[in-house]
Amino acid sequence: MTVEPPRKKRNISKGISRNIHTDRHPLNVKPSGNSLIFTDNTLKQQKASLLGELRNFDDNLILDLLSFIEDPQDLLQLSHASRIFYAFTYDEDIWRKLYMKKSLKDTSNPTGFPLGINKWRGSWRRTMLNLPESKEAKIQLPENLLCSDALFRPFQCSKIDYNALMKDLIDEEEESYQKRTTLNQKFGIKRIAETDLSVDEFNTKHLNTPFILTNDNYQERWPLWTFPQLLRRFPNIKFRQESVEWPLHFYADYYVQNSDESPLYLFDCQSVAMKELVKEYRVPEIFKNDYFQLFNQPELGVNCRPDYRWIIIGPERSGSTFHKDPNFTSAWNANLSGVKLWVMLPPGVKPPGIGTDDTESEVTSPVGVAEWVLSGFYNDTLKLTEYGECKIGLTFPGEVMYVPSGWWHSVINLDDSVALTQNFIPGDNLARVLFFLKVKSEQISGFHMNKFKTSLKNFINHAKSGIDAENLALFEKFLQVVEDLDNDEDIGEVDYCSVVGRLPIYEFFLELIKNDGKREQLQKALVELANIEREEAKKEGKNVVASKKWESLVDGGESTGFSFGFDEDDDEDED
Structure with missing residues (x-):
């Protein structure tokens, strides 16, 4: 009998340490900890002078104040005030929020592009200012002039390498995928062959537990679309990316060149393309029993079913923070290309780092996915596996994740990814x-x-x-x-x-x-x-x-x- 060697640790403490010290901020902003190590009164005085009347404000408060500025040119002028203000107004999240806020008000733009902006220039800042990269100032701050986690952390998160941080887990899951079984018996998500699972067995044994549905002939059921393939088919069709709608070719430029710590996730259910794409796949039999279909009965004139099926596209590092699916529905998520990491917790087990009220009607996720990982909450979640209160696994092309109703789940795209998902209500x-x-x-x-x-x-x-x-x-x-x-x-x-x-x-x-x-x-x-x-x-x-x-x-x-x-x-x- 062959005895397999013990599996490596699945936490990421060593990876986090490596990640913190390898990437240099483009303006030479440093982490806050540097101010404790390198104490230079001259630098402190210089920083205070460059901040002017805002010198006594916390960095996060300064960023909050800047978020109230609604004219991109005003932000641009402020960036000229000093090198410190240039660094604060360089923050991508300020410009992203400004774009979203203004585009929501811009409902009748004749160009069909929010705010009339039809070219992505590699960053929210340059895109909002219509500024070619060659025209951008290349300002470098003196060493340790600005030590700020508020400015450094988003940059660090945008450079996170999940594949390096979670290598042991990914290697183990890749082997599981090849063998069509889950090797991680401790907290892995069970793989079940579609041919081995009847509707009755699904309802009686697996309704309330996540599992990964496998099928050796998945190419007959799922169109294994990649983003380049979809781009060739629908370059000018508008898809929804969170709170905005862009033609797919515009999103493609953003997709390959952005500096966001949490890249925009395409999550579309109503585009012209989606109406065509839903004809190109077959829902597994075990997921077809769906009571919410009763809200869609043309013969009765009933057509008010909540949105329930989406195409999901996201670049590497994109994903979703912890959430539950709407209306207490269950869901299936078919991975068509790329690899997804799933972290799942059952009802009643609140994810570390996530705040809710007593009814869980209000969910507060104070950090994005990358910061959630780097802040140690991922490792905290792993500790819950000791009590059987957490499931973690990966889905590969052709695999389908089943998400039971009421389960918390967060998803990270380890590669550029395309997926299909539907919400439904099983009879039981x-x-x-x-x-x-x-x-x-x-x-x-x-x-x-x-x-x-x-x-x-x-x-x-x-x-x-x-x-x-x-x-x-x-x-x-x-x-x-x-x-x-x-x-x-x-x-x-x-x-x-x-x-x-x-x-x-x-x-x-x-x-x-x-x-x-x-x-x-x-x-x-x-x-x-x-x-x-x-x-x-x-x-x-x-x-x-x-x-x-x-x-x-x-x-x-x-x-x-x-x-x-x-x-x-x-x-x-x-x-």
Whole structure:
């Protein structure tokens, strides 16, 4: 019997140390620690003189103040005030935020390019100023004149080399990919062959745990697009990159030459190209059962399903900070080219370095992915693997990551990457989604007001006689309130509640399920929902009294019938 050698450590402490000392800032800005080692009163006095009245301000506060300047020429003029101000106004994040802020206001530009800027010049600063690199000043600060983590850290993050930092983990996962199995038994993400996993087994054994779906014939299912291939097909088609929309050729220039610590991530679901691309792949059978499809029924005039399928493109070093998928949906993510690193934590385990409120409706990620890694939070997360509370793995071309609902996950692109992803609701997860839609309505996103109210009107006209009387009254009252409201923005971005109250998405979903003939599945999910509500109430210290209707259902007293009596009035004595 062959005994394999022990695996190397998977933390990155040595790599971090190497990374900190090898890269030199283009203006010779130094880390803050240098000011403790090299104490020179002359330099301190010179820095104070060059900062003028701002000399007593913290560096981060100075950057915050500069972010209020809205005219690029004003920032340019300020950069001429002194070498210190040149360094502060050289910061890429200032110019990126300024571009985003101004482009959001520039909704009617006839050029089709935000702010009329149609050429990427290698940095946000040069692009905003229309400044060729050859015309840029090559100012160098004297050694240790400016020691500032606020200015040095973003540059350091933009030079991070994940492949070097995480070499042992990557080597192990690459071997796992070749063998179609996961060698890291401690906290790796299990690989399962698609041919070995039935729909029933997925729902009963793997619904609540991440896994990587493999398929030796993946080229028959997934188009292994690369970014250059897509660029040749759709050079002038606009795709969404976070909060902006650019033609793909513009994003391509940014893609290959930028200095961002977290490069813009193309995450598009509504472009003309996406409507064509969705025809070129087949969803695995185990992921096809999807209750949210009920929000898209053309025969009923219902067309308000939240956005759910995207193409994702990102250069090396891009990625996403920790988040959960919307509306308590599950997701699959098919890697078409490049390699992705996944860090995943189950519900109830907050990622190190991430802040949330009690309901997790507000998520604060004070640092980008690179700074999260370099600050030691990645290593802190590895410590959670000792208790089985963290999963880490890589997906390679052709592999599909399954993300269970409610799981925190962060993704880092180790290479230039193209992927496809879809959100969905597996049948056996219906009760949890109903709980989310009913109890956490302020966190719902992806629905658009105009589409929602039109779909609700059409559904009432089609199925009025079968709608529960209380729900019908609720729908009609809601439609009266929003009759003159013309806005189709995502409800997650607009405070509709202050105008129209709660949107009846939960009740509409119940009626769509019932109308689809899934009464038995719905009744089962509603019983589970009651149990979930009791458990959640106990956690909050509430005294829960079961309603008679719930008891009747649980006892089987209404097993042959069905009622939509599960509203807030029934539970008024449960507080």
